[in-house]
Amino acid sequence: MIVWNNNAFQQKGMVYGRYSLRTVYVNMVYDSNTEKFDKSQLSHAVFEFSDGTQRNADIGKIIFYKQDHSDRYLDSRSSSSSSDGTSSVSFNVKSDLLLIKIDSPLMKEANRLYQIKVDGIDSKDINGIQYNAGSTLNVTSNLKMSLNNVDQFSFFDIKPCIFFKTPEGNTDTVRLYNFEYNTMIQNFTWIQIYKYLAGKGKF
Known part of the structure; x- marks a missing residue:
């Protein structure tokens, strides 16, 4: 028996000609010692999708910094x-x-x-x-x-x-x-x- 699901044939995201523009939400996996990330820089990340596939992608430039705030001056x-x-x-x-x-x-x-x-x-x-x-x-x-x-x-x-x-x-x-x-x-x-x-x- 074949079950047809129309949703399977719908292109996801915002469609522009042959391209589909989508938003990907990412959860970062890191340990609890966030101090060591201060001033660290990321330019690539490995994305693991829900179907188990992975992709190494250029994510631009992300620089970590320690949260600091002072209103003394x-x-x-x-x-x-x-x-x-x-x-x-x-x-x-x-x-x-x-x-x-x-x-x-x-x-x-x-x-x-x-x-x-x-x-x-x-x-x-x-x-x-x-x-x-x-x-x-x-x-x-x-x-x-x-x-x-x-x-x-x-x-x-x-x-x-x-x-x-x-x-x-x-x-x-x-x-x-x-x-x-x-x-x-x-x-x-x-x-x-x-x-x-x-x-x-x-x-």
Whole structure:
């Protein structure tokens, strides 16, 4: 006896011509000693699917960091982000500070994708700028619209740190959390997917 199941013939995901765009949810398997992952970098992963098959895949660049938060010098006042890649974060300055830089292991990617400014000044030019206690520090980012065929299908979440010198002469940091761009909200076309695959060397 043959049982026909129409669902078996339905193409899954969002269909674009001969291609199907799907979302894969991944559970990471790791031990309880998370400290050793601090500053570690992943670029490939082995995916094990429910049917028992495995696939080694390029997952871009993922960098682990230890969760840290201090509002001793900068107190988060407000933050916002938009689907078009723009974001802003505002801090109340609690003591006199001297800015040093905004940096991240992913800063090369960040500078290529974003225009980052501190109160209207390019992040590359903030070294030596003084902020006094009681003032407000504002960081904004705008996505550069020259995304290439591969970038259009990529997810970016940079999380850079702003470095500054404290009144005690020490260097401290505060992490910026809303510098991200999620392409899954975009409407793609068949030709965009074709160009993406070509850019990844699939043809």
